[in-house]
Amino acid sequence: MSLYDLARDGDAEGLREMLLESDSPAVRKRACELLGEIADTDDADTVESLVSVAVTDDVEAVRAAAVDGLDQIGTEAVEQLLSEITGQKIEEGADWAVAKRFAKALNSDIPELRMAAASALGKLGDESAVSSLTNALSDNNSKVRVRVCLALGMIGHASAVPALIDRLSDPSGRVREEAAVALSTIGTDQALAALTDMMDSNNDSIRRVAANALGEAGTADVVEPLANALTDPNTAVRSAAVYSILELLSNVPTQKSHQIRDRIVAELQDADEATVQPIVEILEESSQKRQRRNAAWFLGRIVEDPDRKTIEVLVEALESDDMQTSQFAATSLAEIGGEKVETELIDLVKSDAAADARAQGVFVLGKIGGERSSDVVSNLTDDDSKQVRKRAFSAVSKLKGRQ
Known part of the structure; x- marks a missing residue:
């Protein structure tokens, strides 16, 4: 039976056997990932197996996957890993006390434990851990730095901003991306200013990272730089800006949605083909309901003379299983109007x-x-x-x- 079949059937025992007996690192790695998806903290056998692999496997990628699996299962599972490596039992206590123990583990000689500790601190969300996490941004292991950026973004405290800005020039592209997302999530003026400055870089990759991250900001202040990026000479940057604009609307608090919608429509009025095409592709291909709803809504507000493809995709969206997507598509078709729309709808x-x-x-x-x-x-x-x-x-x- 394949790993996929075992996971589909919820067969944790079968996955554990594959994990502990397979000679293939790829199989062991995938088994760790799947166990993290299907197990919970009450599954002591799975937690114990993942802890063992995280400590003893001779392949770094497998050890990291085991840590990820424990992280998905929950903080208690990561605490068990910490206990195993340090030889100290983790007693129950207040979040700040647990956070203190994880913060200490950020200094471990074992990268996988430092990764696990950073992830757990992010989930705990205790602000007392920010200082230890910002210090860990200089860790010599890029995977640890990635986890630390993620954790700081989850905690969302403004004191982490200067250290995260420093990571925008990290030698690891993944670290730069996660630092940018964390800054966007924190969303202070200083954080957003740093990301906006990145949009002026001569480096295509840096502009793309910034455009991706700004979609997490939840404020109308980032609409203008994202709208400007829609004319960027680099296709990847333009696409990132479109996705971020839709993501911005998907994540923004309800009380701010009208303000941001109005701002975006004003910025994107009479958008050109380079802007419209990615939105059409999102409506046609995305599996995320909120993205498709926003794409369907926007097309009727920013397209004055749509091509046949745009109209066809909107008409197809009328058949969406999601009622709101269908309704937004209908509204947009009504906004666009014209003989081409009428012909498609008659058909x-x-x-x-x-x-x-x-x-x-x-x-x-x-x-x-x-x-x-x-x-x-x-x-x-x-x-x-x-x-x-x-x-x-x-x-x-x-x-x-x-x-």
Whole structure:
């Protein structure tokens, strides 16, 4: 049985056997990852197996995967690793006391333990650990520095900003990326200013890192630099800016969403093809509902003369399983209007597509349609679908009112 099959069946025992008996580092590494996904803190056998591998395996990547697995299972599992390596039992206590023990482990000679300690400190979220973590940003192991950046981002304390800014020039690209994301998450003026300055770099990779990170900021202050990046000469930077704009809307607190939406629409008004294409691709290909919803909404606000591909993707989105994506697509099609949209929607409502999608199409035709739509929609008042019939009667009334 494959690792995938074992994980799908929740067979932790089978995965443990593969982990402890396989001669293949790749198999052991993947087994660690899957055990982290399916196990919980009550699964003592799995925790014990991962602790053993984290300490004894002769391959660094496998040891690191075991630490990751313990980290996914929870803080208690990481505490067991700490206890195993230090030989000291970890007693229960307040978060600050646990944080103090993990902070001490950041000085361990064992990189995997330092990684685990950093991850655990981030999850505990205790601000007393910030000083120890910022000191650990100079660790000689880049994987440890990555974990420390992640932890500081999770804690989100402003005192970490200067040390994180220093990591923006780290020799490891991954460390630079995680430091940038942590700064964006913390979101102080100093942190965002450092990321905005990165957008002026001559290095494509640095601008891309900054564009990616700014999407985590949750403030309208980053809209302008992201909008400016949409004309960047580098394709990867432009794409990162588009994703960040949509991510910004996905993560922003509800009370700020209207402010940021208005700011973005103002910045992206009459966007060119280089801006629109990545948004169309997100709507067509993304598996994240919030991204697709925002992409569907934006296309109707920033596209004045869409190409056929944009219209087709919006029409296809009417068939989305996610009701909000479908509704936003309908709203955008109504905003765009025109003969090209009308033609695509007439084809949809006359097809054997799902009733929900056809009903949305009829709704939009009622808003934008002309004489062609009137004849088609009138015929749909006898449709087999009650939902389509209801929309058709309403659309007929609107269409007649405009004639």
